[in-house]
Amino acid sequence: MNEPVNAEQRVMDGSTWSDFCDALKAAGALVDAEKAPQDAFTRAEGYRYLSRMLRAGLESFLEAGDPRFPELRCPAHETIKLGADNPDNHYQTATIDPQYDYRITGTRGTVNYLGFGTVINRYSSGGGMKTDGWLDSRDMEINPDGTLEIIVSQRQQPGNWLPMGPETNSLNVRQTFQDRRNETRAEIRIERLGAEHERPDPLSPEKLDRALQGAVQFIRSTTGLFEGWAASFLPTLNQVAPADQAFCQAIGGDPNIYYFHSAWALAPDEALLIEAPVVPACQTWNFVLQNWWMESLDFRYHQIHFNKHTATYEDDGGVVIVVAHEQPPQANWVETAGHHSGTLCWRWIGASEHPPVHARVVKFSELGTLPGRRR
Template sequence: MPESMSPNPAADEALSAVMSGELWSEFCDQLKATGQQILREEAPGDPLHRAEGWRYLTRLTRIALDMFVECADGDFPSFYRPSHETAKIGADNPDNYYQRAEINGAYDYRITGTRGSVAYLGFIAIAGGYEEEDGNMRSVGALDTHSGLEVDANGNIEIILSRQPHEGNWLPITENTVAVLVRQTYLDRKTERAAELKIERLHRNGAKPAPLDPVAFARQLRSTAAFVKGTATLFADWAEGFKQHPNTLPAADQEYCQKLGGDPNIYYYHGYFNLADDEALVIEADEIPDCDNWNFQLNNYWMESLEYRYVDIHVNKHTAKYRPDGGVRIVVSARDPGCDNWLDTTGHREGTMAFRWIGADRIVDPRCRVVKLSELS
């Protein structure tokens, strides 16, 4: 090899970008270019949706910085919240408490903690992410309360993450596993207790965190920008597709949902509402299958759940009021028609929506129809 040729030109380029400031310029330019997703021709162009779009990009950036910079060390992993009340992705479930920890598939890990009292607790090992060209966040292993998560007499849990089988609670991982995603699903946030969890890498042998590696940081910041772009593009594409069939709730492509990090115990429906001020969308399920939970929610165009902390924008198995025949009717409108299970569009004449069956023993497709508010009672 000639003396002038570096053994690692990619590392040399990254270090040069750090030193010159080009890395920061590149990062800012990438975020600026991602703004074109908010200006897409088919997206609503009113001030509310436009402002929500810009806020959405700031939220995605916060999530990505946690994911790729602050919590990225697989040797010293910690759980953080990749979607929550003020940072939302892809029709985030208002009943869920999401957690995620970055790991390295070359090593073994242990999760310990208390089970809590949430209705459903699920763990998924994932490979890939929205920052990659194909946008896939593939599930490579799953363990949950629906499929036999073991809890001791004191309510404690221990889970081993490894490539080799392990006795007790075992979450399989592969060499290309990058993270573990946790879904804690409430029926009633006011009365149920979340699981308290921590994660550690096994066989670390007393190692301490190393100082920040400039070359690694360049990769992390570039991944941050790529994640914001990939996520914004992916779900803007989804919303564009849903908009073609307004006020319906077709079943999603379940296999595709799994490729994007969906829970294998969940059956998903996605749709788009578009209502005049004097109209309501009525969603009905004529029977409720035996299930861990079900829910329906409203989102904005960018597929962020609407403000569920203070407004009724979703309903679930526990909070719903049922018809005498055991079915359920949900009403979506801008004004309260005085009906059970009314959901407030919070000033949005249009947006996306989602319905889920969680751990259901069979699938019952919901029906949708648009009616005048004056027809409701």
């Protein structure tokens, strides 16, 4: 019987890198998923998506994967997007371990919503994400000068306490803006209690080998999970349909959010007219247009989402949004940014009621006679 090859041997003979490259090449087959559009534009975005997932995986497993020295990093932003990311959010995450206790400190800022969650993150194995503990800044003790402190542990603590479970492996933070230009982001950091005089270990062959394998597994599992989810929206094409809320929570959804997910597809002369006749009392709401891979479209250069603060309302308090290839007469225009199909998401955030949102395809030429025209 052959002796198992250890990580040092794998690094020395190049197997670590070769296996990583081979697995990365095999992951490209995800772009050929059965129900994924096979036009060159969507495939190009698919390969870019894989490159983005690679960056996310390497940051998570290789650069910031030590729970003894956790680092809050931003896993989804302008050029790394996954799982119906919200452009109104600043996402942060850190690897943690329930055998340790942690302290989060910083300043609250003025961002509209700040939430902390401990989770069991199984994205790399295709198992989604389960929330163990949740802490909303509205329920926290914040000092008069805006500073805050949270203890993260399995054992209950006085003050602001964020519980962990025996399988917790990650901390997630969501900062949700309504007006990014005028709101100030919370500035926070995390440290392991008792680590003041310790330093991280140098990179080892074992860590490198394990991290590269983990990064590729993350690409395969995460991309496959969300591609399959996008395909499941096809029966509600061009609707704003309530999602399976239990599934949303199982893959890391915010407990304060009620989600709607669907697919969309428009011909060059068509538009999607979306009407929310009743807007409930809520912390906020938002609508986001995405590509097939469930990435928000490029919000740096295009108006691809609206929220409670940025939308123009009807006289009766309702909201009309138009998804169109060119500017319509309605005020709330969501640009398709060169896309003709994809996915979409509507969120009621912090609402006790979740009224329906209606959508229908119309000819672009008809928009001048329909609701929501500029006044």
